[in-house]
Amino acid sequence: MQKFWPSHSFTQLYPGLERNARGWLMPGLDYWRYFLAMPELAPVEQSCPSELALHAALLEQPLRAVKPERLLKVQDPDARGSYKTFLRFRDQLLAAGTLEAWYLGLFPRSGSVRIDIAPLFIDLVLAAITRNVLDDSQDAFELRAAEMLFRSQRISTQDSQVLSGDALTLDMLSETGGVGDIGRFLAEAGAPMASVQMQVLSDDNAAEYWASSQGQRFLLDLKHEINNDLSHGLVLTLTRARSGLKSLAQVLQKWLLHMLGITVSIRPLQKIDDASWRWHVGLDVQSTALLNDLYEGQEIEPARLQRLISLFKLDFADPREMRADVAGKPVYLGLMMDGQGLLRLKPQNLLINLPLLSVQ
Known part of the structure; x- marks a missing residue:
């Protein structure tokens, strides 16, 4: 490995x-x-x-x-x-x-x-x-996104970025400054502590992720791509370098291929504009409830909607693997933090709730 x-x-x-x-x-x-x-x-x-x-x-x-x-x-x-x-x-x-x-x-x-x-x-x-x-992965962004499957994340916004940080690491740094019991003692005594900086993962520091024994101290940028509408119906997409959302989508594709033997494509989405919306899966408890309410046409409070981190569109490579009543239709996914900014991704939701004809 x-x-x-x-x-x-x-x-x-x-x-x-x-x-x-x-x-x-x-x-x-x-x-x-x-x-x-x-x-x-x-x-x-x-x-x-x-x-x-x-x-x-x-x-x-x-x-x-x-x-x-x-x-x-x-x-x-x-x-x-x-x-x-x-x-x-x-x-x-x-x-x-x-x-x-x-x-x-x-x-x-x-x-x-x-x-x-x-x-x-x-x-x-x-x-x-x-x-x-992820054993054959050579991509630090993909590996950092994969940590989201089994480690809770804290989400924050900073300088137009949506940043995902390891919750346990952030809580520990907040309490002890990253130096364990000594830091906790200094904090209780009101003494100044040297801060341990979290880094936003980028191409410039990706090599440090591989070398570091503290990979959880890297933040992942989950900001969407930026679409600029031009005249004559043209849309210019300014792709953010090394999108964490794209990396997470790639991880989920590999997860489904490994666990269920199905090939899908998943891409981040800013909104669902589909009059024939037929199926959705929340990647966490919060987005599951939100997508259910949106699907049923309920009014959503703006504050709740702002906690939505991203939507995704999932397409099956072979529609014959889907239930006949939704074959060929996209599956929409959601990713959302709770009221305290905590994200607990549940990868099992994809295993349970996709509209599969059968599991291989």
């Missing part, structure tokens, strides 16, 4: 993953051993003998069956719960065979979604799949 995202916690899990013929990720024994070394499962000084013995046994044989009565012998209820969750995740993933198949199983296209796995495991699997999807 290409070397990027070195600071992400799931990077340590990669030595335990292999690809099958389809390119999907299969967990090996070392994959489970890395999980067992994580703070949520690693023994501590207060661990009881039963917990220590269980941990050692699973390190030796990660696929070992663990009977309920053995779990009951673990005295600490938090540790017992962590092992129970881990074992349920392990058994589900082994039954699915690959990370991708397990993730698809979490979000079935038919029936209600029922999640009984801790978000930590889902986030790690989603991050690893996204990493797998």
Whole structure:
């Protein structure tokens, strides 16, 4: 695999993953051993003998069956719960065979979604799949956009730009100045702190993204292209260099090809001007609700509409893969922040809600 995202916690899990013929990720024994070394499962000084013995046994044989009565012998209820969750995740993933198949199983296209796995495991699997999807990418803008699939973003406007920043990183910098507990201590004491600058990703600093262990300190510009209407019906499009929206669209195209085996084209859109609008998918909770209301012709408050970051137009390369009643029609996508400027993109929405005739 290409070397990027070195600071992400799931990077340590990669030595335990292999690809099958389809390119999907299969967990090996070392994959489970890395999980067992994580703070949520690693023994501590207060661990009881039963917990220590269980941990050692699973390190030796990660696929070992663990009977309920053995779990009951673990005295600490938090540790017992962590092992129970881990074992349920392990058994589900082994039954699915690959990370991708397990993730698809979490979000079935038919029936209600029922999640009984801790978000930590889902986030790690989603991050690893996204990493797998982008393995051959040589584009820092595409990689930064891909982080949006599994890391919450804070959106701000600055100098005519719409900037997307990693929410956890921005919150940490705001609280500590980027120097951890020392920064928090200085902030509480009212002492001045050296600021750690966030950079807007550009062609000039793209090489730093690859080299940096703190890729989350790069902001992505999500500003639209600028259209200038000229006389005689001509439109001049001034393309913004390295549009983050275009990069996100490319990531979503690769995501759907990898997960569902379908080829689509996705391009950013400023408005929906389609009298035969038939289908839409929100990429997050906020845009889902907004698109539903717009489709139904409801009046939208200007303040709410201003939180819409972008629309997208998705077209299937082969309309025969679509439901017959919408075959050949575009699918409109939305991307929107909440009232606090937070964006939580949900890539599973595309897997669940596209008008597919069947899933390959």
